[in-house]
Amino acid sequence: MLLSEVAYARPATLEQALGVLAEHPGARALAGGQTLVNVMKARAASPDVLVDLSGIPELKGIELGSDGTLELGPMTTYTELIGSSEARARPILGEVCAQIADVQVRNRGTIGGNVCASDPTNHLPPVMVAVGAEFRVSGTGGERTVPAEEFFLGVYMTAAGPGELLTKITIPPGRSDGFASVPIGVDGTCIVNAAASLNGGVRVVLGCVGATPVAVEPASADAEAVRDAVRDADLDPPSDVHASADYRRHLAEVVAARAVERAGKGS
Amino acid sequence: MDVVTSQTIGVEVNGTTYEREVEARRLLIHLLRDDLDLTGSHIGCDTGNCGACSVILDRTLVKSCMVLAIQADGASIETVEGLAGEEQLTPLQQAFSDHHALQCGYCTPGMLMSATALLRENPKPSDEEIAKAIQGNICRCTGYWNIFEAIKAASE
Numbered sequence: 530m531l532l533s534e535v536a537y538a539r540p541a542t543l544e545q546a547l548g549v550l551a552e553h554p555g556a557r558a559l560a561g562g563q564t565l566v567n568v569m570k571a572r573a574a575s576p577d578v579l580v581d582l583s584g585i586p587e588l589k590g591i592e593l594g595s596d597g598t599l600e601l602g603p604m605t606t607y608t609e610l611i612g613s614s615e616a617r618a619r620p621i622l623g624e625v626c627a628q629i630a631d632v633q634v635r636n637r638g639t640i641g642g643n644v645c646a647s648d649p650t651n652h653l654p655p656v657m658v659a660v661g662a663e664f665r666v667s668g669t670g671g672e673r674t675v676p677a678e679e680f681f682l683g684v685y686m687t688a689a690g691p692g693e694l695l696t697k698i699t700i701p702p703g704r705s706d707g708f709a710s711v712p713i714g715v716d717g718t719c720i721v722n723a724a725a726s727l728n729g730g731v732r733v734v735l736g737c738v739g740a741t742p743v744a745v746e747p748a749s750a751d752a753e754a755v756r757d758a759v760r761d762a763d764l765d766p767p768s769d770v771h772a773s774a775d776y777r778r779h780l781a782e783v784v785a786a787r788a789v790e791r792a793g794k795g796s
Numbered sequence: 797m798d799v800v801t802s803q804t805i806g807v808e809v810n811g812t813t814y815e816r817e818v819e820a821r822r823l824l825i826h827l828l829r830d831d832l833d834l835t836g837s838h839i840g841c842d843t844g845n846c847g848a849c850s851v852i853l854d855r856t857l858v859k860s861c862m863v864l865a866i867q868a869d870g871a872s873i874e875t876v877e878g879l880a881g882e883e884q885l886t887p888l889q890q891a892f893s894d895h896h897a898l899q900c901g902y903c904t905p906g907m908l909m910s911a912t913a914l915l916r917e918n919p920k921p922s923d924e925e926i927a928k929a930i931q932g933n934i935c936r937c938t939g940y941w942n943i944f945e946a947i948k949a950a951s952e
Binding site: 630 | 822847859867
């Protein structure tokens with residue numbers, strides 16, 4: 530398909546990338562392109578300039594600190610993360626990335642792209658909130674750190690505003706995490722998903738049931754307690770061709786309980 | 797920082813070097829099919845779902861309808877045309893023939909590239925690994941079983 534006319538820049542440094550974004554208000558960052566290129570085909574987005582981030586070394590790579598903290602470059606692809614021995618420090622990351630789409634998409638698609646798209650059906654937003662990730666957001670005016678629960682602002686909207694870029698994802702140490710979903714076909718788009726983390730308390734974060742991930746904190750890891758907590762959250766999920774709102778509310782309880790159970794097994 | 801709407805790019809496709817001026821909006825699949833006349837890679841869905849446009853870009857399997865041609869500047873690309881020699885099919889292609897792994901043939905170039913990428917990385921894949929490897933390739937004749945058998949045979 531022929532895309533609408535667009536200009537292109539491939540900066541070699543973060544500073545250059547932020548400069549182009551600042552100069553061109555209609556510019557958009559191009560990460561792996563596995564969402565944005567399709568969105569452009571559908572004319573749902575028409576950026577003036579694509580700022581290709583693939584040539585910026587500092588946005589790549591995975592580092593494991595001595596205390597078990599992981600620092601992920603947002604341009605890390607799903608395939609790179611799945612194959613990273615460092616990333617095994619928090620096993621849920623690779624486990625969930627391996628469930629996203631297919632080989633070709635995982636080879637191009639990036640961690641940063643997944644979270645910055647803030648599509649409510651994406652896999653990683655609930656995972657990032659559950660594990661307590663922190664996002665470094667950089668702009669020409671400087672940088673700030675945003676906790677994952679404050680990063681997702683709405684459908685396709687995040688705390689990384691116009692002219693800003695997500696430049697680092699920090700994942701604290703921890704192991705007892707779990708993920709569960711009901712997707713459309715194996716490894717397809719999620720109808721409802723949930724990530725759980727039992728690293729000090731019980732934290733369950735639901736995806737696909739609202740514009741942004743919904744966190745609940747059950748009194749215990751007991752399945753009934755988890756289901757009660759989800760019921761008490763008064764979810765207001767959308768209805769669509771795949772599932773009614775009522776069915777999504779039901780699935781939310783089911784996948785939350787499964788995610789907690791998997792987290793209990795150390796995932 | 798240069799912001800361009802078109803650029804002359806150099807790519808190596810199946811061992812041959814090409815230079816072409818491409819618009820920034822041009823998809824890699826169109827560079828291959830329309831500019832280089834390499835029509836083996838197909839456009840099935842044009843939405844990144846079907847995998848008929850799969851090619852190997854710098855040793856990585858990608859869907860060429862979701863990569864911009866301008867991003868491939870300096871890259872080495874393999875398409876289905878590069879698999880066979882003059883007269884000689886690859887063992888994988890021969891296995892596709894032997895196992896009737898193509899019906900209408902539309903998905904075949906993408907299936908071959910996905911299976912080629914798999915067998916390079918993992919010469920002895922398990923049944924599950926074969927199934928996972930072609931998950932991004934849709935056969936609308938639904939002839940998956942013979943494709944699976946062909947890949948399995950080529951791996952043995």
